[in-house]
Amino acid sequence: MEAIKGTIGRKCSLDKEESLIKDPFLMDYFKILKSKSYRRLAYKTQVISAPRNPHIRTRRVHTDEVITFSLAISEALGLKKTLCQAIAAGHDIGHTPYGHLGESVLSEFAGRHNGFPKPFLHHIYSVVVAQDIERKAEGLNLTYETLDGIMHHSGFERPECNKPEEYFVVMYADTIAYTIGDLNDGIRYGYFEDKDIRHYKDILGDNAAIMSRNVIKALVDESIEANRVQFTHGDVYNRFVNLKNFLMSRFYQRIDHKLHAEALESCLDFFSSEVPEVDPVISVSLMTDNEVSELGKMQLDSIRITPDKISHFGVFEILPYIKNKEIDYTSAGLEWGENLKGDAS
Numbered sequence: 567m568e569a570i571k572g573t574i575g576r577k578c579s580l581d582k583e584e585s586l587i588k589d590p591f592l593m594d595y596f597k598i599l600k601s602k603s604y605r606r607l608a609y610k611t612q613v614i615s616a617p618r619n620p621h622i623r624t625r626r627v628h629t630d631e632v633i634t635f636s637l638a639i640s641e642a643l644g645l646k647k648t649l650c651q652a653i654a655a656g657h658d659i660g661h662t663p664y665g666h667l668g669e670s671v672l673s674e675f676a677g678r679h680n681g682f683p684k685p686f687l688h689h690i691y692s693v694v695v696a697q698d699i700e701r702k703a704e705g706l707n708l709t710y711e712t713l714d715g716i717m718h719h720s721g722f723e724r725p726e727c728n729k730p731e732e733y734f735v736v737m738y739a740d741t742i743a744y745t746i747g748d749l750n751d752g753i754r755y756g757y758f759e760d761k762d763i764r765h766y767k768d769i770l771g772d773n774a775a776i777m778s779r780n781v782i783k784a785l786v787d788e789s790i791e792a793n794r795v796q797f798t799h800g801d802v803y804n805r806f807v808n809l810k811n812f813l814m815s816r817f818y819q820r821i822d823h824k825l826h827a828e829a830l831e832s833c834l835d836f837f838s839s840e841v842p843e844v845d846p847v848i849s850v851s852l853m854t855d856n857e858v859s860e861l862g863k864m865q866l867d868s869i870r871i872t873p874d875k876i877s878h879f880g881v882f883e884i885l886p887y888i889k890n891k892e893i894d895y896t897s898a899g900l901e902w903g904e905n906l907k908g909d910a911s
Contacts, residue, residue: 573709594652603659609854611665635739653715660692693898703887710903734795752817769805829862843889
């Protein structure tokens with residue numbers, strides 16, 4: 567398989583300081599690490615919200631694990647490590663408070679108020695955040711490949727499309743990271759016991775580190791044989807898929823999200839009335855779990871809430887720059903890159 571050669575470009579030219587870093591994807595990685603959206607990931611849910619145990623994964627810890635796995639896979643396959651690194655760092659920067667629950671609540675709210683479905687999808691919104699919200703709404707100015715890779719990171723089955731192999735490295739690294747990481751956290755919080763997963767350990771390994779190594783090795787071996795990044799068959803693959811299904815029924819679907827959903831709805835109502843110049847879906851998406859919880863508690867205490875009472879929330883650093891700005895969170899807005907590709911040909 568062939569590694570990507572370089573980038574077709576950025577939407578805008580780089581300034582002098584940024585241009586000192588020659589690898590464009592390494593520059594993207596640094597830009598993402600310095601962003602507000604990346605910092606917020608430390609305060610957003612992976613699976614367990616507001617964990618009491620400091621070893622439970624946040625969305626930031628999950629992202630760091632995806633970066634690590636992406637680097638390991640890309641190095642083993644001779645692909646462009648810095649592109650994988652950048653995509654992995656940015657793949658979840660558009661995630662909502664309370665993780666996938668937040669996506670569902672925001673989508674339902676938008677559907678009710680628009681009269682038609684308007685799904686909130688974090689893999690698209692991560693690109694929107696990078697282009698239209700970061701850096702006082704001027705955007706991070708990432709390469710087309712990093713943004714396009716972020717948009718294509720979701721899933722576990724490789725789509726039949728003509729995209730760089732590095733995109734699929736991150737796609738698989740993401741699934742491996744959250745499956746094995748969530749397994750750890752499910753045990754920590756008592757959703758199942760070690761004896762319940764012996765069947766998976768027989769093939770995958772005795773602990774998270776060994777499981778990760780064995781699954782990545784199986785993916786790498788299959789990809790080398792197929793001459794493309796893929797993970798579709800074999801004992802390790804089959805047991806891994808069974809483990810994913812086990813987590814869905816024994817962990818994800820058993821978490822009671824009622825209170826978190828109510829808190830999100832309260833935040834949406836608040837921003838609808840108090841900051842009408844910004845789509846409330848976007849305002850709430852930029853909050854952290856702690857901020858949603860704090861606002862919800864204030865409402866439970868019947869406190870009359872006004873923006874000045876929660877002005878310490880990070881979202882209020884961002885809202886002044888996106889008021890009355892047209893931001894479509896359902897569209898990645900990468901047409902400029904398609905035009906660059908056309909010019910290059």
